[in-house]
Amino acid sequence: MSFGHVPAASLTGAGFAVLIAMLVAHLRPTGLDPGTGYWLSALLLVAALRTGHAIAYLRTRDRTSRYWQPTFLVLTLLIAFCWGALVWMLPLHESTELMTAMVGSVTGIAATGVAMLHVDRISARAWLTPILLSTVVYCLWQGGPFGLFGGVSVGGFMVVLWFSTGRSHRRTGELLRLRFAGEELAEARTQALREAEELSAAKGRFLATMSHEMRTPLHGILGLARILQGDVVSRDAHQRLHLLQGTGHLLLGVINDVLDFSRLQEGLMELRPRATHLPNLVRDVCALSNVTAQDKGLDIRMHCDLPADHWVEVDADRLQQVLINLVGNAVKFTEHGHIQVTVRQAESTSATQARITFEVQDSGIGIPPHEISRIFEAFHQVDGRYERRSSGSGLGLSIARQICRTMDSDIACQSVVGQGSTFSFTLDLPCARDPGTAPESAPPQCDQQSPLPNFDGTVLLVEDNPVNTLVAQAELEQLGLSVATVVNGRQALRWLASHQADLVLMDCHMPEMDGFEATRQIRASEARLGARRTPVVALTASAQSEDLRLCRDAGMDDHVSKPFTPADLRRVLRLHLGRPAAASPLSRAGQGDESTVEMTP
Ligand code: ADP
Numbered sequence: 250m251s252f253g254h255v256p257a258a259s260l261t262g263a264g265f266a267v268l269i270a271m272l273v274a275h276l277r278p279t280g281l282d283p284g285t286g287y288w289l290s291a292l293l294l295v296a297a298l299r300t301g302h303a304i305a306y307l308r309t310r311d312r313t314s315r316y317w318q319p320t321f322l323v324l325t326l327l328i329a330f331c332w333g334a335l336v337w338m339l340p341l342h343e344s345t346e347l348m349t350a351m352v353g354s355v356t357g358i359a360a361t362g363v364a365m366l367h368v369d370r371i372s373a374r375a376w377l378t379p380i381l382l383s384t385v386v387y388c389l390w391q392g393g394p395f396g397l398f399g400g401v402s403v404g405g406f407m408v409v410l411w412f413s414t415g416r417s418h419r420r421t422g423e424l425l426r427l428r429f430a431g432e433e434l435a436e437a438r439t440q441a442l443r444e445a446e447e448l449s450a451a452k453g454r455f456l457a458t459m460s461h462e463m464r465t466p467l468h469g470i471l472g473l474a475r476i477l478q479g480d481v482v483s484r485d486a487h488q489r490l491h492l493l494q495g496t497g498h499l500l501l502g503v504i505n506d507v508l509d510f511s512r513l514q515e516g517l518m519e520l521r522p523r524a525t526h527l528p529n530l531v532r533d534v535c536a537l538s539n540v541t542a543q544d545k546g547l548d549i550r551m552h553c554d555l556p557a558d559h560w561v562e563v564d565a566d567r568l569q570q571v572l573i574n575l576v577g578n579a580v581k582f583t584e585h586g587h588i589q590v591t592v593r594q595a596e597s598t599s600a601t602q603a604r605i606t607f608e609v610q611d612s613g614i615g616i617p618p619h620e621i622s623r624i625f626e627a628f629h630q631v632d633g634r635y636e637r638r639s640s641g642s643g644l645g646l647s648i649a650r651q652i653c654r655t656m657d658s659d660i661a662c663q664s665v666v667g668q669g670s671t672f673s674f675t676l677d678l679p680c681a682r683d684p685g686t687a688p689e690s691a692p693p694q695c696d697q698q699s700p701l702p703n704f705d706g707t708v709l710l711v712e713d714n715p716v717n718t719l720v721a722q723a724e725l726e727q728l729g730l731s732v733a734t735v736v737n738g739r740q741a742l743r744w745l746a747s748h749q750a751d752l753v754l755m756d757c758h759m760p761e762m763d764g765f766e767a768t769r770q771i772r773a774s775e776a777r778l779g780a781r782r783t784p785v786v787a788l789t790a791s792a793q794s795e796d797l798r799l800c801r802d803a804g805m806d807d808h809v810s811k812p813f814t815p816a817d818l819r820r821v822l823r824l825h826l827g828r829p830a831a832a833s834p835l836s837r838a839g840q841g842d843e844s845t846v847e848m849t850p
Pocket of ligand 1: 574578579582611613614615616624625629630631642643644645646647670
């Protein structure tokens with residue numbers, strides 16, 4: 250702060266010194282006397298040195314050097330001596346008026362300098378003492394009542410300034426300490442916040458990795474159980490297998506919840522809107538939960554006032570996930586009565602934008618008022634109720650709310666204990682056109698009853714995980730396809746050099762040659778030979794947009810997220826091999842069960 254004041258103060262001081270010299274020259278008949286000339290030269294020289302020194306300090310990066318403070322003090326003393334010398338060097342004895350004016354000016358200069366140097370007691374005192382002491386001595390030396398008055402008053406002023414610099418120094422020190430402490434505190438808080446965020450991100454990554462790593466073998470187990478279903482004949486073994494699958498699917502539901510939760514926490518959940526037929530979507534949700542509802546003797550009623558040709562742009566999977574959770578909870582917490590699912594269009598709906606309210610109402614046990622806001626918290630379950638013993642991670646509603654918030658909405662809940670609960674949310678969705686394809690997901694009950702579709706052709710499965718290969722191969726073969734399997738991209742290229750595939754299912758990460766490189770080479774060789782383009786579908790570990798971009802850039806046509814389900818496989822087969830030729834006579838018991846649990850959060 251002191252250095253910062255110096256350039257302007259020195260310039261003003263030098264200007265003032267020049268004015269004083271001009272005044273003296275003006276008042277004296279012989280013009281400027283040598284004493285004033287020497288004084289002015291000395292003062293200008295020291296002022297220039299001081300200014301240069303301060304500018305050098307302000308520009309330097311190394312302000313911690315020990316050189317700056319002592320040199321600053323020496324230069325302050327020098328300039329103070331120059332000002333102090335004023336009364337001795339100028340011919341003040343020639344004019345009482347000049348003497349009075351100069352004593353007053355010098356005292357004023359001392360006071361102004363103190364105001365600027367007050368942050369540092371030592372330099373402030375180094376400044377004021379030579380100037381005022383010299384003036385006091387000069388006045389007293391002059392003698393007489395005038396000299397005595399001047400000496401005593403300037404001396405008194407000097408004492409006052411001396412003490413006030415001490416006070417000011419202490420106050421400034423205190424202020425600076427507070428400021429630095431505040432800055433340190435803010436810095437410590439920012440650091441703590443950063444660490445907490447990093448920790449939370451690491452926790453999220455850990456959860457996501459763990460759930461992903463658990464999902465892969467679990468899907469292997471479930472897939473193998475699915476294959477075994479066709480082999481076991483005894484009723485008991487069938488039942489045990491069914492139990493095994495049920496338990497596995499429950500575990501899968503929990504893992505999927507944890508994965509979704511950590512993705513939402515990290516803000517990694519991406520919405521993938523697509524043209525969706527809402528009445529069908531809601532009907533699917535009701536049909537899925539109907540199996541459990543019927544077991545409990547409950548009735549799921551659906552009321553949808555949307556026109557039959559109502560299509561909107563929405564992430565259908567996520568919307569379905571929210572609804573399945575709400576309807577699933579309604580079934581879980583209701584013993585008698587019914588569940589009503591209502592879909593309403595608001596009046597504000599326009600030709601391009603639809604405002605739609607979804608409502609799930611049950612006649613179940615209800616939720617106490619003080620618990621209503623808490624049930625949306627992660628892992629919170631209402632205490633002391635029978636559901637504690639039943640399935641549920643306490644993440645469902647938290648995930649549902651976060652998905653709704655990602656869609657710029659929120660879930661509201663009204664409930665009366667013993668009478669039931671109503672959960673509702675409203676979405677503003679852009680209207681869409683009918684894309685002209687049949688809806689992908691059909692109610693599982695239909696699947697259960699109808700035979701599997703039968704496809705025709707050869708699929709090359711490029712996958713290094715033997716369990717995944719076994720399961721996928723069995724499922725593809727059950728759909729009527731012939732399957733060739735290889736374990737990396739290099740083998741795939743070798744196989745394709747001498748065979749023809751109708752579809753390639755390509756794992757992305759494999760040893761020796763990954764799926765991206767293999768696809769690039771397949772596309773290059775097709776271009777070279779002018780051959781037909783073989784559809785390549787990526788088997789990706791994650792469906793983040795970055796991975797999908799890599800797949801697209803490599804020349805792949807589609808993707809299936811691993812671990813994939815039979816329904817995923819059927820979707821890509823339908824898209825890339827054309828519609829199934831006929832219904833396959835192969836039909837597996839329990840396939841519907843699997844989809845049911847797959848979709849249950
Ligand atoms: P959970 O996996 O336990 O169902 P949720 O987050 O879906 O987790 O729900 C949290 C809690 O909210 C439930 O454990 C239950 O106590 C309460 N709850 C949710 N839906 C209902 C409902 N329809 N009726 C009564 N209680 C409900």
